[in-house]
Amino acid sequence: MTQHKTYTPPPGQNWNVLSSQCPSRTSLARIANKWTAMAVVVLDDGPLRFGDIRTALDGISGKVLTDTLRDLERDGMVTRRSYPEVPPRVEYELTPLGRTLQGPLTALCRWAEEHIPEVLAARDAYDDR
Amino acid sequence: MTQHKTYTPPPGQNWNVLSSQCPSRTSLARIANKWTAMAVVVLDDGPLRFGDIRTALDGISGKVLTDTLRDLERDGMVTRRSYPEVPPRVEYELTPLGRTLQGPLTALCRWAEEHIPEVLAARDAYDDR
DNA sequence: ATCAATACTTACTATTGGTGACCATTAACC
DNA sequence: GGTTAATGGTCACCAATAGTAAGTATTGAT
Numbered sequence: 001m002t003q004h005k006t007y008t009p010p011p012g013q014n015w016n017v018l019s020s021q022c023p024s025r026t027s028l029a030r031i032a033n034k035w036t037a038m039a040v041v042v043l044d045d046g047p048l049r050f051g052d053i054r055t056a057l058d059g060i061s062g063k064v065l066t067d068t069l070r071d072l073e074r075d076g077m078v079t080r081r082s083y084p085e086v087p088p089r090v091e092y093e094l095t096p097l098g099r100t101l102q103g104p105l106t107a108l109c110r111w112a113e114e115h116i117p118e119v120l121a122a123r124d125a126y127d128d129r
Numbered sequence: 130m131t132q133h134k135t136y137t138p139p140p141g142q143n144w145n146v147l148s149s150q151c152p153s154r155t156s157l158a159r160i161a162n163k164w165t166a167m168a169v170v171v172l173d174d175g176p177l178r179f180g181d182i183r184t185a186l187d188g189i190s191g192k193v194l195t196d197t198l199r200d201l202e203r204d205g206m207v208t209r210r211s212y213p214e215v216p217p218r219v220e221y222e223l224t225p226l227g228r229t230l231q232g233p234l235t236a237l238c239r240w241a242e243e244h245i246p247e248v249l250a251a252r253d254a255y256d257d258r
Numbered sequence: 259a260t261c262a263a264t265a266c267t268t269a270c271t272a273t274t275g276g277t278g279a280c281c282a283t284t285a286a287c288c
Numbered sequence: 289g290g291t292t293a294a295t296g297g298t299c300a301c302c303a304a305t306a307g308t309a310a311g312t313a314t315t316g317a318t
Contacts, residue, residue, distance in 0.1 A: 015242040018167060020188030027248050028241035029163040034154070035275095037161045038147060050296055059149030061276055066297065076251025086284045087295035097247050104240055107233040112157035113144040118226050119156050122205025164306095179265055190307055195266060215315045216264040 030075060035060060035068045037105040040094065043078065044102055047093035077101060159204060164189060164197045166234040169223065172207065173231055176222035206230060 007023060009015050015024040030036060035057065042048065042056045054065050069092055072078040077098035083089040094102070136152060138144045144153040159165060164186065171177065171185045183194050198221055201207040206227035212218040223231070 015245050017238045017241050018171070018185060018187055022242075022245075023249060024241045024245040025163070027245055028166065028238060031241060032161050032163045032166050032237055034158040034161045037157065042147070051294095054296095056147060058147055061278090062297070063277085063299090064275065067275090074252055074255040075248045076254075082296090085295095086282090087293085088283080088297080090296060097244065097251070100244065101240060104233060104236040107236065108161055109146045109157060111230060111233055112146050112153045112160060113151075115226065115229065116144050116151075116153040116156055119204045120152060122226070123203055125205075126203040180263095183265095190309090191266065192268090193307065196306090211265090214264095215313090216262085217266080217314080219265060 027075070030071060031101060031105070033068075035064065036072065037108050039065075039068055039072065040077070040098060040101050040105045041109050043092065043094045043098070044106075047081070047091040050090045050092065053092060072098070156204065159200060160230060160234070162197075164193065165201065166237050168194075168197055168201065169206070169227060169230050169234045170238050172221065172223045172227070173235075176210070176220040179219045179221065182221060201227065 007021050009022070016022050017025045017028045019025070038057050039053060042053060048056070050065070050069075053069070054060060054062065057065065060068075069078060069080065073080050073092075076095055078092050078094055081091045081093070083091075136150050138151070145151050146154045146157045148154070167186050168182060171182060177185070179194070179198075182198070183189060183191065186194065189197075198207060198209065202209050202221075205224055207221050207223055210220045210222070212220075
C-alpha cells in the first residue's frame with residue numbers, strides 16, 4: 001500500500017483523517033483498535049516477552065498477537081528483539097513514537113472502565129424498548 | 130450479549146479491560162474504532178443529519194454509518210431524533226456521556242495526523258528490509 | 259407519470275478476527 | 289538414547305465483521 005506516495009496534504013494545509021485519501025486515516029485505523037490499545041498500555045512497564053504480553057492481554061490468540069505486534073513494529077511503535085536462545089526469547093518494547101501513544105490509549109482504556117456502568121445501563125434501556 | 134449480568138469486578142477492585150470477562154472490554158472495542166472516533170469528532174459541532182455525517186466521514190457507506198450510529202446510540206453516546214417529514218430528516222447528537230469521549234478520541238485523530246510522517250517513514254524502512 | 263430527495267434495508271462479497279494443530283530447537287530427565 | 293518441556297511462532301481453516309451495490313418508502317415538484 002503506497003497511498004502516501006500519491007497523496008500530499010493540500011499546500012498550506014494539514015493531514016486530515018476525515019479525508020478518505022489521507023494516509024493518516026490508515027494510521028488512525030491501526031491505533032483505534034482494541035488490541036493495539038491494550039498492548040500499548042501493557043508495554044508501559046518496559047520491555048516484555050511475547051508470552052508475557054499474551055498473558056497480560058487475556059484471551060488474545062497467538063496469531064492475533066503476532067499480527068498486532070508486527071503491525072506496530074512496521075509502523076515504528078514497537079521494537080522487536082529476539083535472543084538466540086533455546087527456548088526462544090523475544091522482547092517487545094515501545095519506541096519513543098509508541099510512547100507518545102500511551103496517553104491517548106490509556107485514556108481510552110480508562111474511559112471504558114470508568115464509564116462501563118453508564119454504558120451497560122444505556123444498553124439495557126435500549127434493548128428493553 | 131449479557132456478560133455484564135454474570136460478571137462483577139472483584140470486591141474492592143475495579144473494572145479492568147485486560148480481563149477477557151470484563152464487560153468494559155466490549156466497550157473498549159466499540160470506542161477503539163476508526164469510524165467511532167471520526168463520528169464523535171465530527172459531532173462536536175452540535176447535532177448533524179445522517180447525510181451530513183456521511184459526507185463528513187468521507188468514504189463511509191450508508192450501511193456502516195447506520196451500524197456505527199446505532200451502536201453508539203445503544204451505548205448511550207448519541208441520541209437519534211427523527212422528524213416525520215418527507216424526505217425524512219434524522220439528526221444525531223452527542224449525549225453528555227458521548228461528550229466525555231471527545232477528548233480521548235480527538236486526541237487519537239490528532240495523533241494520527243501529527244505523526245503520520247514518522248509512521249510512513251517507519252513503514253518504508255520496514256518494507257525495505 | 260416521472261423524478262428527486264433522504265435515510266435507511268437487503269443480499270452479497272471481501273477482509274479481518276479467531277481457533278486449534280503443528281513446528282523447530284535444545285536442555286533436562288529417565 | 290529416547291522423551292518431555294519450553295517458547296514463539298506458522299498454517300489451514302472457520303466465523304464474524306466491514307464494505308459494496310442495488311433496492312425501498314414516501315411525497316412534493318415538474
